[in-house]
Amino acid sequence: MATVxxxxxxxxxxxxxxxxxxxxxxxxxxxxxLERQFPGLREQLIEDGEVKPSVAVSIDGxxxxxxxxxxxxxxxxxxxxPAIGGG
Amino acid sequence: xxxxxxxxxxxxxxxxxxxxxxxxKVTGRALYGADYALPGMLHGCVLRSPYAHARIKSxxxxxxxxxxxxxxxxxxxxxxxxxGVMAQVGExxxxxxxxxxxxxxxxxxxxxxxxxxxxxxxxxxxAQEALELIEVEYEVLQPVMTAEEAMKPxxxxxxxxxxTKLMEHRTDxxxxxxPDRASNVPGHIRFERGDLAAGFRSAxxxxxxxxxTAAVHQGYxxxxxxxxxxxxxxxxxxxxxxxxxxxxxTLTSSVLCIPEGTIRVVPAEIGGGFGGKTTVYLEPVAALLxxxxxxxxxxxMTRGEVLRATGPTSxxxxxxxxxxxxxGKITAAEVWLAYEAGAFPGSPFAPGAMCTLGPYVLExxxxxxxxxxxxxxxxxxxxxxxxxxxxFACETVIDELAEKCGIDPLEFRIRNxxxxxxxxxxGPPFKKIGFVETIEAIRDSDHYRSKxxxxxxxxxxxxxxxxxxxxxxxxxxxxxTDGTVSVVTGSVDIGGTRAVQAMIAAEVLGVEMDDxxxxxxxxxxxxxxDVTGGSRIALATGMAVxxxxxxxxxxxxxxxxxxxxxxxxxxxxxxxxFNAIGNGVPPLTLKQxxxxxxxxxxxxxxxxxxxxxxxxxVGNAFATVCVDVEVDPDxxxxxxxxxxxxxxxxxxxxxxxxxxQMQGAMAQGIGWALNEExxxxxxxxxxxxxxxxxxxxxxxxxxxIEALIVEVANPNHPLGVRGVGEVGIVPPMAAVxxxxxxxxxxxxxxxxxxxxxxxxxxxxRRNLAVTExxxxx
Numbered sequence: 001m002a003t004v005x006x007x008x009x010x011x012x013x014x015x016x017x018x019x020x021x022x023x024x025x026x027x028x029x030x031x032x033x034l035e036r037q038f039p040g041l042r043e044q045l046i047e048d049g050e051v052k053p054s055v056a057v058s059i060d061g062x063x064x065x066x067x068x069x070x071x072x073x074x075x076x077x078x079x080x081x082p083a084i085g086g087g
Numbered sequence: 088x089x090x091x092x093x094x095x096x097x098x099x100x101x102x103x104x105x106x107x108x109x110x111x112k113v114t115g116r117a118l119y120g121a122d123y124a125l126p127g128m129l130h131g132c133v134l135r136s137p138y139a140h141a142r143i144k145s146x147x148x149x150x151x152x153x154x155x156x157x158x159x160x161x162x163x164x165x166x167x168x169x170x171g172v173m174a175q176v177g178e179x180x181x182x183x184x185x186x187x188x189x190x191x192x193x194x195x196x197x198x199x200x201x202x203x204x205x206x207x208x209x210x211x212x213x214a215q216e217a218l219e220l221i222e223v224e225y226e227v228l229q230p231v232m233t234a235e236e237a238m239k240p241x242x243x244x245x246x247x248x249x250x251t252k253l254m255e256h257r258t259d260x261x262x263x264x265x266p267d268r269a270s271n272v273p274g275h276i277r278f279e280r281g282d283l284a285a286g287f288r289s290a291x292x293x294x295x296x297x298x299x300t301a302a303v304h305q306g307y308x309x310x311x312x313x314x315x316x317x318x319x320x321x322x323x324x325x326x327x328x329x330x331x332x333x334x335x336x337t338l339t340s341s342v343l344c345i346p347e348g349t350i351r352v353v354p355a356e357i358g359g360g361f362g363g364k365t366t367v368y369l370e371p372v373a374a375l376l377x378x379x380x381x382x383x384x385x386x387x388m389t390r391g392e393v394l395r396a397t398g399p400t401s402x403x404x405x406x407x408x409x410x411x412x413x414x415g416k417i418t419a420a421e422v423w424l425a426y427e428a429g430a431f432p433g434s435p436f437a438p439g440a441m442c443t444l445g446p447y448v449l450e451x452x453x454x455x456x457x458x459x460x461x462x463x464x465x466x467x468x469x470x471x472x473x474x475x476x477x478x479f480a481c482e483t484v485i486d487e488l489a490e491k492c493g494i495d496p497l498e499f500r501i502r503n504x505x506x507x508x509x510x511x512x513x514g515p516p517f518k519k520i521g522f523v524e525t526i527e528a529i530r531d532s533d534h535y536r537s538k539x540x541x542x543x544x545x546x547x548x549x550x551x552x553x554x555x556x557x558x559x560x561x562x563x564x565x566x567x568t569d570g571t572v573s574v575v576t577g578s579v580d581i582g583g584t585r586a587v588q589a590m591i592a593a594e595v596l597g598v599e600m601d602d603x604x605x606x607x608x609x610x611x612x613x614x615x616x617d618v619t620g621g622s623r624i625a626l627a628t629g630m631a632v633x634x635x636x637x638x639x640x641x642x643x644x645x646x647x648x649x650x651x652x653x654x655x656x657x658x659x660x661x662x663x664x665f666n667a668i669g670n671g672v673p674p675l676t677l678k679q680x681x682x683x684x685x686x687x688x689x690x691x692x693x694x695x696x697x698x699x700x701x702x703x704x705v706g707n708a709f710a711t712v713c714v715d716v717e718v719d720p721d722x723x724x725x726x727x728x729x730x731x732x733x734x735x736x737x738x739x740x741x742x743x744x745x746x747x748q749m750q751g752a753m754a755q756g757i758g759w760a761l762n763e764e765x766x767x768x769x770x771x772x773x774x775x776x777x778x779x780x781x782x783x784x785x786x787x788x789x790x791x792i793e794a795l796i797v798e799v800a801n802p803n804h805p806l807g808v809r810g811v812g813e814v815g816i817v818p819p820m821a822a823v824x825x826x827x828x829x830x831x832x833x834x835x836x837x838x839x840x841x842x843x844x845x846x847x848x849x850x851x852r853r854n855l856a857v858t859e860x861x862x863x864x
Contacts, residue, residue, distance in 0.1 A: 005514050008277035008453075018280070053175040058515040063557070065698045079514045082276055082437035085179050086556050086621025086813060087305075087362020087468035 002030060002076040010080075013041045027057060028068030030078065045080055056083040099594045100806065103743045106586040107605065112356070120312035120328035120355040121387045128314070129158055129207040131369075131376050131386035132214040134221050135396060136196035136203055139230035139462040139771025140243065143194055143223065146204060151220040156213035159379035160221070161372065162204045163193035167344040176337045179365060179468075179618075183341040185431035189465045190342055190371055196225070197245055197430035198464050199772045200395030202368075207376040207384045230462035230771035234404045234425040237271040237459050244269045245430065245460045251275055273432040274458030276440055278512050286419025286451030290410025292491040298480040300820075300838040301764035302402040302427060305469045306755070306783045309358025310388040311397060315373035317381075321345075323374050326353045330360040330579055331618030332610050335370050342371040350374075353609040354579045361755070362468030365618050368397060391776040398467025399765065401426040401434045405480040415494045415502045417485075420449055424456040424477055429465035434458045438554070439473025441513045442817070443481050445552030446522050446709060447503045454512055462771050468620065470752060471553040471813035475759065475820060479838060482549040482821030487834065496548050496825070497530045500711075505552075521735030521799030522709040526550065528733035528795045529711045535731070543718045544728065547825030550711045551817025555810030556621025557700030561614025562631035564592055564639045564693035568685070570678030572598060574605040574635075577616030578628040582812060583744035587625050588632045590740060591806070595636035597663030598677055614696045622708065622810025625740055626801075627699035633805055639693025646687040647680055700803070708814035710734040712753065716826040723846035725761055725827060727788070730819075733795040737809030746794040749815045753792050756819025758784040762841050782841075 001021035006014050014020055014037075022037065024030030028046075035042040045055055051067045058079040064070035072078065111117040148160045171184035187193075192201045204221050208214035231237045231245070251270045287293060313327040323345070329335050332352040340347040357364065369386040376384040388397070406423040422443055426434035440456035489499035504523045508516050529535050529548065539546045563575040574592045578584060585605035593600045616628065644658040647665040651658070657668050664674035684691055715728040732753050739745040762782040766774040775781045800807030820838060828834045833848050 008279040009275065053173045053180045061516050061518055063700050065557075065700060077515075081441070081513050081515075083175070083180050084435070084438040084441065084554065085365070085468055085472065086554070086623070087365070087470040087472050 002072050002074065002078055004030065004034060004078045007080055010041065010044055013038045024072055026068065026072055027051070027064065027070040030072050031068070054083050056081045097594060099590045099600055100740050101742065103741060104586060104590065104600045106583050107589060108580065108585055117356045119309055119358055120314070120326060123314045123326045123355065123385070125314065125316060125383040128383045128385055129209060129376070129380055130211040130214050131205055131207045131373055131384045132211065132218055133202045133372065133392070134204040134206070134218045135392070136192065136199060136201040137772070138196060138225055138227050139199045139232070140228040140245070141196050141225040142228065143192065143196060143203065144226055145224045147222040148204065150222070151206060151217040154213065154217045154220055156209040157206055157217045158209070158382065159207040159376050160204060161191070161375050161379060163191045165375055165379070166191055166342065169342060169344065174341060176334055179334065181338065182432065186338060187342045189431055190368060198462050200392065200464060201430070202372070202396065205372045205376060207380050231271065232461055232463065232767055232771055233402065234427045234459040234461065237461050238425060238457070242271055245271055245462065249273045249432065249460065271460045272457050273460065274436055275455065276437055277453065277455050278440060278514070279453045281451035283419050283421060283451050283453050287410045289412065290418045291413040292488055293408065293410040294484045294487045294491070295408040296484055296836055298405040298407070298483070298836045300403045300476045300479060302399040302463065302466070303469070303759050303763040304394060304399040304781065305359070305361035305363035306758070307359030307361060307363060310390060310393045311364065311368050312385070312387040313369040313373040314383060314385040315370065315377045316383040317374055317377040322349050322351065324351045324353065325370050325374060326355060327370055328355050328357050328364060330357065330364045330581065330620050332577060332579065333615055334365055334618050335367055336610050338367045339371045339374060342367070343374060351609055351611045354607060357579055357581055360581055360619070361470045362472060362620055363398060365468050365620050366398070390778060394776040394781055395773050396464055398429065398465050400469035400472060401428065401466050401476065403427065403476045405477065407480045407484045409484050409488060411488045411492060413492055415489065415492045415499045417447060417449060417488070417503050419451040420444055421452070422454045422477070422481065424454070425459050426457065426473065427461045427463060427466065428458050429463045430460060431465045432458055432460060434466050435468070435473030437473070439477040441511065442471070442474035442552050443477035444512050446500070446505050446550045448505055448509050449512070452512065470755065470816045474551060474553050474817045475756065478549065478551045478817045479820040479824065482818060483824050483834070483836070486547070486549070486821070486825040486828070497526050500526050500550055517707060519799065519802050520707055520709060521797050522550070524797045524799055525709050525711040525733040525735055528797050529713050529731060532713070532731055532733070532795060534729055534793060535713050539715050541717065543720055543830050544715065545826045545829030545831070546713065546715045547822045547827070547829060548711065548713045549818035549821035549825060550709065551814055553708050553814040553817055555626060555708055556623035557627050557698065558617035558621070558623055559698045560616050560628040560631040561696040562628060562635040563613065564632065564635040566639055566643065566677070566681055566684065566691040568681055570598065570602065570676070570681040572596060572603045574603060574632055575608055575613060576628050576632065577608060577610065577613040578624045579619040580607055581619050582748055583741060584624040584628065586744065587629060587740045591629055591632045592636045595633060595640060596677055597660070622812040623699070626804060626808045626810050627697070629740065629806070629808060630699055630804060631695045631697055634695035634697065635693040637693070638695060639691055642691045642693065643677065643680055646684060646691065647675055649687045650683065708735065708809050708811065710814045710818055712818040712822045714819065714822040714826045716823060716830055718827060718830045718845070723842040723849055725823070725840060725845065727757060727790060729790055730757070731793040731795060732815055733797055734811065734815055735797045735799050735809060736811045737801040737804065738798055738807035739796050740806065740808060742796060745796055745811050748811045749794040750792040752813065752815025753819055754784055754789055756816045757789065757823060760820040760823040760838060760840055762839050764839050764841070
């Protein structure tokens with residue numbers, strides 16, 4: 001199962017846990033499993049079936065570009081981060 | 088003429104050829120946005136609010152419309168009402184509703200200079216006369232000008248629909264975060280790990296300080312401009328100065344609610360951007376005026392408009408508390424950041440939080456960061472957005488901790504330095520990075536080893552971190568029948584990237600630099616290409632050019648094989664020639680092969696289109712700087728005596744342009760540190776909307792900046808490249824502050840450290856000393 005690090009202000013959905021595990025071959029399936037375990041979490045991360053524009057995802061240190069289709073491995077470590085821009 | 092010299096295993100990469108666009112630029116032949124003209128063209132001007140915060144009760148354009156020479160006027164009524172959708176536009180996350188309101192105020196003006204109406208006329212002077220005939224009735228409201236004021240419970244509210252939300256900005260009331268009441272704080276994020284309390288308990292020294300920084304402008308020399316032509320068939324062509332022609336297309340489409348495919352954006356040469364030209368201001372207005380008048384419309388901002396009405400970066404309020412053991416290990420860090428967004432949500436509060444303390448190993452930390460709206464122009468990106476301000480705060484505290492521990496400030500940083508695998512403040516681990524190498528480069532530099540002597544002189548150091556962008560780029564490499572090559576991309580060239588792209592193609596194809604021409608083209612003529620920003624062009628578009636050149640090479644090998652009646656896999660390319668493996672066929676140069684393309688299958692065009700990754704983990708960038716200053720004891724003017732920057736660039740494709748980016752970033756950081764700020768009066772009106780009073784450093788203010796290139800190859804890039812354009816601006820403010828402390832014993836926590844601010848701090852310290860001495864007596 002992949003390890004998901006929960007953003008600090010969303011830990012109220014996970015009873016304060018900062019790290020949880022979830023199943024899924026891609027990010028969309030992973031978030032579905034998170035929602036099953038922690039109802040209400042998906043709405044914070046997904047909108048209209050895709051990762052929210054204001055959210056970026058790091059999987060094993062790489063910033064994904066495929067949104068909900070981004071592959072996730074059994075041993076992956078997943079972070080949800082604010083999307084940012086440069087200058 | 089190119090001047091190549093060998094560089095290790097590369098023939099062209101790493102050399103310093105003269106930039107191909109240089110001659111046109113220094114002779115005045117280069118075409119910038121304001122140089123463009125079309126037959127029948129009109130001139131557009133914008134009427135701007137004289138108030139920082141007011142309701143628009145009415146706008147009467149009757150008299151203005153009758154003015155001879157006026158051909159069209161637009162107000163918010165001419166723009167479609169745009170729903171609040173968060174759109175991903177390259178590296179920007181944009182609320183299209185607020186973007187539309189920023190371009191033309193509707194119902195309310197939210198800053199001095201906010202656009203209220205625009206006129207197109209047969210001359211600029213007539214357009215300006217017509218502006219004075221537009222009658223606007225305002226109900227003036229109390230402005231709120233700083234984050235601190237705006238966060239108070241009884242602060243005037245700018246946008247009634249805003250609520251505080253995690254990680255984004257929402258306008259739907261009754262949403263998940265906090266009470267359902269209007270707020271000037273639309274965004275809040277937090278990063279937290281470990282046990283903060285335990286971390287502080289284990290510290291031998293704790294430093295706690297508050298900081299403020301002023302909003303500063305990117306200071307590009309060339310003001311915003313746009314020339315728009317709306318054709319009767321509904322297609323729009325926009326010529327403009329922009330960092331991202333595809334951004335202009337998408338954002339104009341969003342504001343005007345027209346299909347993107349009907350808009351063609353032609354980027355002109357650009358006179359600086361630094362992030363400030365990644366959005367739109369004039370383009371949709373010029374387009375609408377053109378539609379209404381039936382003629383092309385050109386608009387060029389004045390410097391006053393640039394300062395009043397285009398995005399600076401945020402002013403901030405910050406609190407930092409850090410603890411360390413006496414042997415110099417940081418045990419805990421607590422950081423509170425509030426970034427002024429200007430009139431609409433969208434400050435760099437997130438990257439500021441993600442970058443601060445990025446250079447260090449930290450087990451126990453909490454970082455809270457807030458996005459705060461105020462009655463100032465909506466902020467825009469500025470070189471490593473968010474990071475310089477938060478680095479000013481944290482690097483100053485780190486300097487103070489190092490002093491308390493009795494440890495050299497560079498050594499203190501080495502003892503806590505992040506390395507491959509260290510978690511970033513936001514959590515993901517760093518891949519291979521070169522931070523320690525930059526500290527060591529400064530430590531071992533002639534500058535740092537030299538003595539600094541004389542009264543009121545001091546030396547300061549600081550470090551900084553910034554992400555780099557990947558995002559989308561497209562490239563085409565065309566092989567011409569005479570053996571020359573053209574490289575075509577959509578990446579606007581701000582810092583010499585055409586030269587770098589030509590170098591990459593020359594390297595791969597084995598041709599001379601002089602035989603390669605790199606072009607920037609419009610949105611109809613090339614594949615999607617994200618903005619020139621986020622330090623991404625040499626990295627991402629460079630990657631696309633590299634792949635396109637290899638694609639061309641693969642096709643050329645197939646052509647050689649055809650000539651020799653062999654299979655493509657029996658042809659190799661080495662020593663700049665195509666060779667048939669195994670027998671004595673004479674090799675062919677690209678030039679020789681190019682002349683035979685027609686008879687071997689036709690033209691050869693190499694193509695590549697890629698997404699090099701989101702901004703974040705694509706070759707992270709670090710810099711360390713060292714600054715020597717002298718402070719005049721009577722005027723508190725700070726003179727920069729010497730400055731050096733060391734930066735990990737991965738691989739310097741063109742060392743001169745890499746050094747230029749480092750030096751330019753450093754110069755901007757010094758201006759930010761010592762002089763630049765906006766002066767607003769009590770009514771929220773800007774009082775220094777010109778470069779005489781908005782004081783940026785010139786070459787007379789700075790010594791030669793020594794740039795030390797450190798190369799720790801980026802494992803994610805075929806040439807090892809890291810973005811170089813931004814991180815250099817992150818450390819200088821803290822380095823200057825730390826140098827001032829060592830010069831005169833005053834620790835500054837407010838930017839800019841201009842003579843009035845520094846003198847005030849000096850006098851306060853003297854008064855305190857006198858008071859303490861009197862008390863002791």
